[in-house]
Amino acid sequence: MATLEIRDLHVTVEADNATKEILKGVDLTVKQGETHAIMGPNGSGKSTLAYSLAGHPKYTITGGTVTLDGEDVLEMSVDERARAGLFLAMQYPVEVPGVSVSNFLRTSATAIRGEAPKLRTWVKEVKEAMERLNMDPSFAERNVNEGFSGGEKKRHEILQLELLKPKMAILDETDSGLDVDALRVVSEGVNRVRETGEVGTLLITHYTRILRYIKPDHVHVFSGGRIVESGGAELADKLENEGYEAYTKGGASA
């Protein structure tokens, strides 16, 4: 069973000619089939955690370990991490002009699976996955993220999640900027992947709204660059009622 283990992770970022520590010792274990929600106020370091796990060059790991099934993730390049089974659904996916969605998806699936998917079954696979996400077939011929609405970008991220079938999915504020209908469609996509039991999910969010659609097994409160409280789904209800205030004060003094 796939397991992502994060131990005492410290991460810095260069900003304004200064080195700033963003993650200050994150400990977390996510097992295949589990869903962990990471919730926290803006600036708490949630997204830094997501991008650090994916290997974004902007972030420097200064301490700690991350392993996936015992393999050292931090030693891997960005593409190696993806091929090892890590997937990051991004909050702000970038445009890639001149590269069609269908070309992108196929190139990606070929890299992840280690061989080019058979054309006929692949076309069907993509078409069905797009239908499930209420995406028009013409979407495949558009350039990656170019001129996509916020909702289209997020659907496209979840489409990739469904097609690439990672062991660990990190969803970075996938709910942000979505209206209720889009949130439902996107959440259903995530749930289809979760129901296979094959994926561990790290759901990073600022709001409790998405947790009505995607039920987490564990909820962690993130503040000041580390997890300050962990619990079950009931912790989300507490946050819904009380907000982050108690934690931001604690984070500041820590």
Next chain:
Amino acid sequence: MAEAQNIPVGSTTAGSIAVAAESTVATRMSAPPSFDVADFPVPHGREEEWRFTPLERLRGLHDGTAVANGNGVKVDVQAPEGVTVEAVGRDDARLGKAGTPVDRVAAQAYTAFEKAGVVTVPKETVLTEPIRISVHGEGGTAFGHQVIELGAFAEAVVVIDHTGDAVLAANVDYLLGDGAKLTVVSVQDWDEKAVHVAQHNALVGRDASFKSVVVTFGGDVVRLHPRVQYAGPGGEAELFGLYFTDKGQHQEHRLLVDHNVPHCKSNVVYKGALQGEDAHAVWIGDVLIEAKAEGTDTYEMNRNLVLTDGARVDSVPNLEIETGEIVGAGHASATGRFDDEQLFYLMARGIPEHEARRLVVRGFFAELVQQIGLPDIEERLIAKIEEELEAAVA
């Protein structure tokens, strides 16, 4: 847009991307056009039209020391039935009709060539196969003149391929009769030492359509000067360009569209990628809308993708408008570095770095290639871009 970091005209970044100050089309040249090389002083390099060009690498084309020898270039023309292919003397009336040399090297070429090539497509002849002109460098120095003339309502595609090694200065004239349609693809796929300086003159007839596709990959110095004038109203010119400037190469494209008659259109799109130390691309886009050219519709755009440090782009769009009675006029220039966020996004989907880079660059050119409208040329260009990219990521 292809680049996350678009750099607007007038700004610079890190000294490697420069945009020159505005200067007007009319005052740009240091001497009036002439067929005689003696009318042009030897350039010293500070003239507006020469200030980006490494004169010391022109192998004497600019100062009279370059002399034609027998092993310059070998020209081979393959034309479908109905097309006339001739080699004519200097006194042929069709030479120089499309335009006059505007700088010393073009005038040198006109002064020094011995025989000119003339390819004629008779009126109302519609070719289904392209005319292919192969210009192969044999290591020497040559001066050339080529005329391609389409009679009224004739339609043709011409592919001119430059390969091998040569020092070549040339003028190429395109004469389009009324209602004619000409597409010319000029590929500069030279070996690495070649020097190629050429002026292209198109004279677009009434209601005629001219499409020029300039593709520059090779050479040590390539400096091309595509120019368009109109012989009557209703003419259209599309000037597309694609260049891939490698380490140490100087590739310069200087365009002029002279809207000298009313109700004509022009659309200019040039895109380039640069990689390696001292790769230098220059793009000058001059559009002149003369006072009498009412109803003009024009747009020009240049985009550059800088793949590595050490490359330099000079991009100077320039629009001079002498009448307000026009349909539209616009220009844009943007130069961006390779976008690390695009790379991260693609790699985060398992795509290895070299393949991700290729995807991005291929995408950058794809939008332009798709506008050419000739599937076999498009395929060839894509293949050639792939080849360049292989070298890029190596």
